Amino acid sequence: MKKVWMMACLIMIARLLSAQANVQTLTIWDNRPATDWMTQAYPIGNGSLGAMVFGGVGRERLQFNESSLWTGDEQETGAYQAFGDVWISFDDSATAFTHYKRELDLNTALAKVSYEKSGTRFTRTYWASHPQQVIAVNFTAGKKGAYSGEIRLTNMHQAAVSASGKGLQVAGVLNNGLKYAAGLQIKHTGGTVQILQKDGVPVIRINKADGFTLVLAAATNYSNQRSLGWRGADPLPVIQKRLYQAASETVSRLQQAHIKDYQSWFNRASLQLGTATKAGDGQPTRERLLQYKAGVDAGLETLLFQYGRYLLISSSRLGGLPANLQGIWNDSNNPPWRSDYHSNINVQMNYWLALPANLPEMHQPYLDYINSMRAVKKDNTQKQYPGVRGWTVKTENNIFGGESFLWNTPGSAWYAQALWEHYAFLQDTNYLRQFAYPVLKEITEFWDDHLKRRPDGTVVAPKAGRPNMVHTKMV
Incomplete structure (x- = not known):
């Protein structure tokens, strides 16, 4: 009986090891920051709120959108609009960096950036939370007091940015009467955070923080009900409430709620083409794409299939608008074919x-x-x-x-x-x-x-x- 039990255990272990060997890494990655919005930056989204992650070291750009920010009306088609940017500039921007990696993990819908500067390891994690309706970015470092710099919030329609507690906010109205609002809040450990006026514009100033988290929310007063004139609630109180609720949670709980929600959809389907191999995992995804025409890369084909599912989950959620020509990601107020x-x-x-x-x-x-x-x-x-x-x-x-x-x-x-x-x-x-x-x-x-x-x-x-x-x- 003991031998039978041991044999059963060995068979189970063999099956587990075999299953693990066939698990493919569903990660898109590069060894350099993005410089081009369309072909290099990585998209994150929660159905209505999306952003493009560039992963800059000395200066980071997070370009964001909200699915209902549209010009036009029932007579004029108008166009889908870009919303704005979060700019993060660090005081040590001139310092050289090494061991850089920028990645998008399709299993968790987390974008990550890591690098080393002067022997210190820096990491960032970005995600777009559907449960909390915010985008969050968490910055950590291998030593205390590692972060000093400035954070700006800008928008594509020239509305004035104002200070709001330990953060920034913007609110405006498009020519068609559609109201929009966005807000950015910061939570930090160690050091100090201040709101300063610079060139007449409020900025967030960080001094020697051990780490910090940015939380971004954006909305409009669009409603999909014609009987309501296509208008709903004022977006400013909406985004303020979302920011308050998100800021009340720990970073870990925010992230875990996001992952649980995302995986409830993403984990419904898996694909294996041929024998799984991690041979391609050692190459940046852009290089695998260039080399694909020279030979079959079953792992890349699986990755692209799951990337399509990731993009749909990120740009089309219950209760929201469908994905448009560019999903929800757009950096222009005059996009090709209106991004319609x-x-x-x-x-x-x-x-x-x-x-x-x-x-x-x-x-x-x-x-x-x-x-x-x-x-x-x-x-x-x-x-x-x-x-x-x-x-x-x-x-x-x-x-x-x-x-x-x-x-x-x-x-x-x-x-x-x-x-x-x-x-x-x-x-x-x-x-x-x-x-x-x-x-x-x-x-x-x-x-x-x-x-x-x-x-x-x-x-x-x-x-x-x-x-x-x-x-x-x-x-």
């Missing part, structure tokens, strides 16, 4: 991954968006196509129902496909009856009225100058 919701396959492509990769909750914001736009789309469609029921869409679309560029007549049919596939995967009859069916019925009514019936039963989709472009036989 392009109805001619672009917004659909964002969500191809959601249902097959076991993230139906991340699919829901897309469906909620379709539902919220219906009333405006009906008005616009009936002006373009008099006498038809239901609705369809133009190519460029904003968060208020506004649209521009060409009519993308098949767009509503693509939207209908998303609504149906959500049911096909989940088989939720309540969802189908109460949510999807009313929208599907309206879209079907548009096509029933818009298509032209010939005497032989053929149904034609009309287009000026090309009446026979699309046809089918109705049975």
Whole structure:
């Protein structure tokens, strides 16, 4: 009996070791700071609040966004806007550094930076918390009094920055009347923290801190309800409450709440292509990408699959807006194609991954968006196509129902496909009856009225100058 028990233990150990050997490191990393926003900085996000991490040593930039910061209205499409930046400048910026690493861990949704200066190890951890609706950055060092420098909060719409307790805040109004606000708070250990005026602008001054944590919140007064004029609560009290609640928690509890929430989604799916190997882990991800065309890297393929899931979790959460052309990450007030919701396959492509990769909750914001736009789309469609029921869409679309560029007549049919596939995967009859069916019925009514019936039963989709472009036989 003892031998049987020992054999069973050995088999279990062998299986565990085998499983561990097949675990691939899901980390994107580099051995240098980012200098380019688009191709080098790492994105973090909680669905509505996002940031790009550069990992600068002497001067760090955290460029941030909020998903509902939009110009335009029901008539003008406008564009998705950049929100602002957090700039952190250290007094020892001229000192050389070594052993640098910047990484994004897809298993935990933590971005990290580490390096050495004058024999001291410095580390940072960045995360975007959905439970707390904030972005946090924790700075630690291997010796006391290691941090001295200044922290600034800037915004892309020239609203005045003001001091707020041990932090900074900004509040303003866009030309369309949309209110926005952001706030930054600091918690520190050792040393001192002051708010100083520099060139007429408040800055946070750190002197010989052992470590510190920055907490950032941002919001607008956008509502997805047309009946409310697309406006909701004043964002300034909202972000102040979030900052207060986050600052009341320990760094460890903030981080663990974030990881638990994120992993509840991310851990639903795993992928192994071939025999797992860590051969590529010793190379920065940018080098693996360059070398990929020379030969298969199954680990890189797995990494990119999971990176897609990471981006969707980070930019599309229940109760929020769907991912736009750039997710939620944008550094321009005039971004390409407005960083909008392009109805001619672009917004659909964002969500191809959601249902097959076991993230139906991340699919829901897309469906909620379709539902919220219906009333405006009906008005616009009936002006373009008099006498038809239901609705369809133009190519460029904003968060208020506004649209521009060409009519993308098949767009509503693509939207209908998303609504149906959500049911096909989940088989939720309540969802189908109460949510999807009313929208599907309206879209079907548009096509029933818009298509032209010939005497032989053929149904034609009309287009000026090309009446026979699309046809089918109705049975």
